[in-house]
Amino acid sequence: MKAGLDMPNILLTRVDNRLIHGQVGVTWTKTLGANLIVVADDETSSNEMMQSLMQVTAKSSGAETRFFTLEKTIKIIDKAAPRQKIFIVVKTPHSARVLVEGGVPIKELNIGNMHFSDGKRALNKKVYVDDQDVEDFKILIENGVNVYIQDLPGDVKEQVSHLI
Template sequence: MPNILLTRIDNRLIHGQVGVTWVNHLGANLILVANDEVASDEVQQSLMEMVLPDAIGTRFFTIEKTIKVINKAAPRQLIFLVCKTPQDVLRLIEGGVPIKEINIGNMHFKTGKQQISSTVSLDDDDKKTLRKLHDMGIKLEIRRVPDEKIEVDILKYI
């Protein structure tokens, strides 16, 4: 069983809050970004790695590769799993990745999305996917940083 400390949805993937604040709070030593696009984009990977302390390892895997290798993680790997969308997380869970809780940190607003907090906006597909995750028994929370109080009850929006 992999040591997944937290799974976070953040369309920015790795940035200051993820790379410093959350990593320190969790005690993670590995950030695994599971996203098909970023897995093949070395420029984006390099930019994301720039914000991390040297002691933190990174992996950039496709959703499929994550499903195939996550259960081979060494016990010493304390994994912070970061995905871009709820749909990516659902695919991971349906593929057998043992995720019990999801932190939703940032989902940008764009036309067709309903803003439900200062950093989270959802379209109909996001709502449907989050409802499915909730119905599977996955705990959902919206929180930008660890010491922030959870203020939004996501269930009333999905």
């Protein structure tokens, strides 16, 4: 990864099970001033139905959308133009970890919704984790990523390091 001015302009990366929905596609995108939402998710990258539903939401904020696999995101993120103000959305902490370990310069990781499922425990009312999620958070934090829970832009940030 090149340093300095050639770095991609990543405004924020968010973990959200739902990927692009009203909160992400409108509220977060407008607050950040993002003009490109990159959904880095292997499953969604090949599901045109999911993509078209997400694009409808994103269009209302005026942002463009791209749907890439994790590997493709790693390979092309450094080719982003300086005018692109990028908001990356992933489904899981593990996806964020893969991106960071692949060289994507993520400095902040916002944790939005991580739904309850068997084997998961609550970090707060909207974020449920299992042992793999906790391990991924620890590695991200060790790599210098500021990992925090923040549902909406005006909400107080809860540092994940204090919760795990």
